[in-house]
Amino acid sequence: MSSPEPAPTIPDEPTHRRGGATARLIVPIALAVLATVAYGILSTHQFRNLTSSSWDLGIFSQLAKDYAHLRAPIVPIKGDDVNLLGDHFHPILVLLGPIWAVWPSGLALLWTQALLFGISAIPIARLAMERLGSWLGGILGGAYVFSFGLQSAQDVQFHEIAFAVPLLAMSLTRLLRGRVLAACLWAGALVFVKEDLGLTVLVLGAVIALRGKQHRLEGAGLACWGLGWFILSTFVILPLLNTAGQYDYTDNLGSLLDVFLPGDKWITVLMLALVAGGIGLRSPLILLMLPTLAWRFTGTVEFYWTWYWHYNAVLMPIAAAALLDGVRGTSRWTRGVAVAASAAVTLALGSAMPLWNLARPSTWETSWRAAPAAGAVEAVPDGAVVATDITLMAQLVPEHDVQWLHGPNQRVPQCVVVDDYAFSWNGTPPRDAAQWADEQYRQDPGTYATTYDDGGFWVVCRPAGS
Template identity: 75%
Template sequence: MSTASAAGPPDVGRVGTGSDDGRLVGPRVDADGTGRISTDPADGPAHRRRGTAGRLVVPVLLALAATALYGTLSTLQWRSLVAPSWDLGIFSELTKSYAGLSAPIVPIKGDGVNLLGDHFHPILVLLAPVWWVWPSGLALLWTQAALFGLSAIPLARLAMERLGPIAGTAAGLAYVLSFGLQAAQDVQFHEIAFAVPIMAMALTRLLRGRLLAACLWGALLVFCKEDLGLTVVVLGGVVALRDRAGRLLGLGLAMWGAGWFVLSTFVILPALNTAGQYDYTGNLGSVLDVLGPVDKWVTLAMLVLAAGVIGLRSPILALMLPTLAWRFTGTVEFYWTWYWHYNAILMPIALAALLDVAPRTSQWTRAVAIGASAAVTLALGTAMPLARLLEAQTWEVSWRAAPAARAMAAVPDGSVVAAEIPLLAPLVPDHDVQWLHGPNTRVPRCAVFDDYAFSWNGAVPPDAAQWADEHYRVEPGTFTQTFEEGGFRVVCRAG
């Protein structure tokens, strides 16, 4: 018997037995599901090569588009002095410290505050090289945009494999424009930036049956934020239940997540916290608080729609539960809504759940699911951050930009300066920055006032120098005003 005869005809038993990642996926069948090997030229090697190339190129294009859109949104915010919170200033100080090979001390939060005592996010040390190249808060915003874009590559590629090129591209587009990612970029940098692509890598490996790779990626989530240890516990449970061969892997991953959650929350954070405690237990209310107000139900409905509704049938959706549990039992209103950064980590979970179930449904059901995933974002219309890119005024430079630059130039480089939220991040590269209304006891060299800042709540002090003297408890006349323009006032003390 010849070698060819022993192995069988060249196409028999081998056509369609391999996937892009080298696993066996079974024989290729005709669209009618009869199990016959296709003889259609469109199902031949050349067509499959084009399909593979498309599954590589389209996800990368989606990632680049997302990065460009989100980075542009942040650039326009930056030059218009838009700062929804102090987070960008805080993480700029953290990154500057890491870049200087020192502990992440963040004076914006208070004297000697180590940010690893606020939340557990050692993965942010990876930002240090970014600061070496581009020492600016804007660099952090573009880094987050790139990380969000990067997360689309494995998810969109899997979507195209499971749903086909058109439907898969639509699902990938719905993901990169999802409300969770848009809101997170709009409120600027947060540590979940790294968790989003890590979650995407973990879940796509899980759906491909690569359990060890899924567990290794998932294990990294504990270094992004302390509460994600509980998410890793659930991921371990999903791995264990999904495949008998993965039970030990899943159990090990669950133990890893639980261990790091306990260690980070009850040991590391209190040890590095200036008050010797975990700061956020006071934000949790009663379990009964989960039931209201209606904002929580709206957010939940939006997440179900993001998963195409059919995602409810996937155990992967259970990965949302730990995040939703602390958010919905929390007493902070920002936790409850679709806005802010809290839903970003849930977006990869939603799409992965959809992709887990969709191949087992009809083509019509898949189309409706993808439509629901996109519609939940489109329904928000002009409330979506990226919609502002279509408005001419968004591209106009704020009339306050030039006065702000001159106000910052009036502060000596290297000095301690207290400032309002809009100027915290821009001042960080060349100064030791505090928040003007913070708990700091160090007396700054200068203080930069912004009469339009929301922190004044309409009660702007008429005499900035006098306010600084009283606030820092120094002799009257210690601070004198050195600059005033465009609503900015700078007061400094001698020496």
């Protein structure tokens, strides 16, 4: 008995009954522009007001700087001679090199991520408007591009997953249009974004192969491509380029029993189900979430489990595509409920959402620390090896050789920048930054001298040539 043919991947009703072609052209582009500008402005205010939730922006700024100069991505912030391609497998980030060459600033990376998130809305919103009608489709497009997964990712600044979001959006919308080969080609590029995404590609290939016999070859090929790159990148390339000769994140994994607790994990699952409108659970595309959720929920790092940070960004286009697949053959009322559920998740979070900050007048005020911070950066000689905490890390990268002052580096920095308010000090910064630097880097007392002290920022330096 032959296997059943896959369900048709065309709108349930003629598209001409659901709003004009002009709306389907303009609205997705308008959403993309609006999201890009909103996310870019949010990040610009963060950058200028010295909001740094992690060191990722500094790390990726060093990577982009190296690529711009046609060098391997050696990132001293992570440690001496650390090749970032031995930390995670993300060769697609070579695309940041030309961007950095034109705009050598961490802001370039933040706006690039904002643009990538915005672009991802175009295929999602366009397909949504064709399948759901102009109003419902436009609402779903907005719910997607301003979803909690994308907002929180932009809020914690740049990460390589920014490139995965539009790739997934392009791939899954083409699959739902029946353009399987194009879907496979877009999905195939995901293996160059991050090593674990090879498993997502594997699952997508399996879904394509199992949905209909006429596409089993493409599906099987895509599955093999994803699995092959996952094995090659995780067990060969990363250990080969890693200074310790290993995959660094194995120790972050717990047991299978850890998957089910604590309760934060179930809250995340519930929120993802709602973003998919509930009805998305009937689509096999929802299975694409499993690889990401599997490594996150077996992980021992608390940030992996929650709805915040950047870890949910790659799940947002999956949820939207699953919703659009799941609503086929349903009533308009059912579709309305699904779209409302998707939008309600982010709306219910209200003031907890990062973009809400743009409505607060204080967000538009320049921090009193901005001028002292600029002075501290200026006080460091160009080209100097400088150790710093996270606050000014990204700002120092363009003109300096930066390392983390709490890191494992063996090089003795020429200058040390200390921020009394940096969270890495746990509220107890050194009373004398110069003395702390002498002790930290085993220098004779008095080797480091204070050259700048203002607004909680200290710059202490060794004499040139010492």
